[in-house]
Amino acid sequence: MLLPNLRTQVFEANLDLVRKGLVLSTFGNVSGFARDEGLIVIKPSGVPYGEMKPEDLVVTDVHAKVVEGSLRPSSDLPTHAALYRAFQSFGGVAHTHSEYATAWAQARKPIPCFGTTHADFFHGTIPITEPMSDDDIAGEYEANTGAAIIGALDGMDPAAFPAVLVANHGPFAWGPDARGAVENAWMLEAVARSAHLTLGINPLAKAISVPLLDRHFFRKHGKNAYYGQAEIKE
Amino acid sequence: MLLPNLRTQVFEANLDLVRKGLVLSTFGNVSGFARDEGLIVIKPSGVPYGEMKPEDLVVTDVHAKVVEGSLRPSSDLPTHAALYRAFQSFGGVAHTHSEYATAWAQARKPIPCFGTTHADFFHGTIPITEPMSDDDIAGEYEANTGAAIIGALDGMDPAAFPAVLVANHGPFAWGPDARGAVENAWMLEAVARSAHLTLGINPLAKAISVPLLDRHFFRKHGKNAYYGQAEIKE
Amino acid sequence: MLLPNLRTQVFEANLDLVRKGLVLSTFGNVSGFARDEGLIVIKPSGVPYGEMKPEDLVVTDVHAKVVEGSLRPSSDLPTHAALYRAFQSFGGVAHTHSEYATAWAQARKPIPCFGTTHADFFHGTIPITEPMSDDDIAGEYEANTGAAIIGALDGMDPAAFPAVLVANHGPFAWGPDARGAVENAWMLEAVARSAHLTLGINPLAKAISVPLLDRHFFRKHGKNAYYGQAEIKE
């Protein structure tokens, strides 16, 4: 079997979606990417998480063509593939139906940065895609979803914005590997829920200032980070 | 005992209401219908789920007349019977008191299709019945509830709208069998909750476009479906 | 020890508050009343539920004078006593801090009857007390709380309204015994939560019609009730 380690990692990351309460029923999917080999490992389509086995995962190339596996890959595979082609740093992609992030996507609102927890993980407003045109929906819908996400990240560093909301659909998140993608999907949900509660108290709540945003984001990211136990950078 | 298999199936489907968190106390009820025999199997009235035994279920004809069983059937039986008489495809009906679907029913609002998860299961706005007239309430109330549901489905395919809200009351859902009815009641609740959260973020949220609705609904339904592992249809 | 059976019953009913999620920390209290003996059994003040033993309960007369017990009775005892003196049918009283009922009390709003689940248990709007005067607060505060509840029930049948909200404080519920009081406190919480969710969807939601209210209330109450397995009444 191809890529046994990546297969295990992606299998565990998919189950992690369930443990973290980020998916309903058979929805949601995680993939991992072996960039050197140009191969994606992804969840099969519509298989219940409780019944899925590691060998059910599907291996495809970066154009979503199946290379190994007897089941159909997740129908969202072309979205994942588009992201791996566009961004060199992506090693894992997660698509969830987490409740609050999905609600923001359905409300067609980007998530403002209302607090420092948000700023610890996302360097500002979490973007939302433009609604797709009727032609894009009728055509290669899943690939065009990928293009919409890429468009929403235009001019931004995807490591500083490790998730995007797809309008009227739900969130996609990413990271250096499948596990990191799920971690970011989970942080996104926490931030989305907190922002929802904030609006319930103050519908006119405002985003934090840029200096506060920068202070928190760079406490945890970049060469001057001083949170946690990482080696001291010079 | 009549219909032992259907009895087991309906018994399990009733317990599934509890496992899925769709009912409070003794409320809610599921029935199954053996169309060839013209017999309904339904939960007894007001018996706690934890104490109910398979032999407590009641068998009736399609006019709600008891055929077998020593307990009273659910007081909502005439509603179930009306639905089985009206729709050839119904093999199971579930009535729940699930929290968010009930809140929409109490708010007297149909549930708009705010997102693709909704569109995966319901082909548009989930309908709500017209309030019943005082005469209908004073008369054969439960049978008239069935008539109100049938009215709300006028001109629609009940397989594409597998649930309806009864105004000021709560949801009824159906399917090819009792288990399928409970599955649909559960999806309805997920959709109702998500739509509630969406309104909390954007009280002016709008329904998705018809092309996006169709794209998602027909990814999972009909001859061109391509979600899951079903045999490829020609 | 006096009234061993009532003591056991009240002890269990207090623990039931915890099991049903109706209290925070040491808050809340349940009492039972032996009307023939004129004796109240009530929770001691401020004792953690997990450490409370049956012998910690306090027995008092109907004027809140301790008859048996070495601990202080709940500080809310004079409220309970006032209710037992005022209403012949009361055999148990429960005071909770349940989340949604407390929120309605804090919002100083009676709970409208938005649906049939509410109508199954409460025959209309759940009343809220008038705010107490400064003199009533400064004086016999807990006894005056009882008087405010009695005032809110003026002209109503307390069996058809088995709970009242105390403005800016929280709910009191009652029943034929301590267990029934806790059951009603729990139904109140379910109704309060459902009404909260309803307002989140439609801030202008209206109460159900009187015929629908009566239909549901009298399906379960009075000589024409037809819900459940009770003997058929003539």
Add this chain to the structure above:
Amino acid sequence: MLLPNLRTQVFEANLDLVRKGLVLSTFGNVSGFARDEGLIVIKPSGVPYGEMKPEDLVVTDVHAKVVEGSLRPSSDLPTHAALYRAFQSFGGVAHTHSEYATAWAQARKPIPCFGTTHADFFHGTIPITEPMSDDDIAGEYEANTGAAIIGALDGMDPAAFPAVLVANHGPFAWGPDARGAVENAWMLEAVARSAHLTLGINPLAKAISVPLLDRHFFRKHGKNAYYGQAEIKE
């Protein structure tokens, strides 16, 4: 090892944050203060709660200088230290990311006293800090956070207001020891949640009257307290 008892106490108090559901991921931190020795014991920075061992805690002086420990202390240490220097009565400080208190902080709203449960623990509106200036953010940010909390308590008794919201950030709470600080952080969250639910019912809800506030606060605090089983004060 220095202060073994305090170390154990602070370790347990940190785990209590997790048990009480007050933190996400590695966030949040509790410290304890040995005033006679002038030493603080605090959680290390960014260590997962499930992996933390008592010996990982860090001992520092009251100017946040490490005295014992091989790990970095929590990045919020200078905030804790500022509070211990400012208030003689503080023996423990807790910083959480509890959901509802954080939402109030993000909404930049102090928490009004809507009910008697709030009044039992906080003697009025729970204060929120002024937003920090850009200079304060760019400078000694964590120490300046402490100064902002001290400013929010100006003219108030911190024992009657055992928690403050830091604008756009989250709550800090305190008490006579680490355990008491966590208890207060937990009560704050309960009060914050209840106030949120109250606004959902009545966006114009008003604070309780001063006599009712005083009645409840002084039922539990000060020489005339009569709640619980404490010795009768003269």
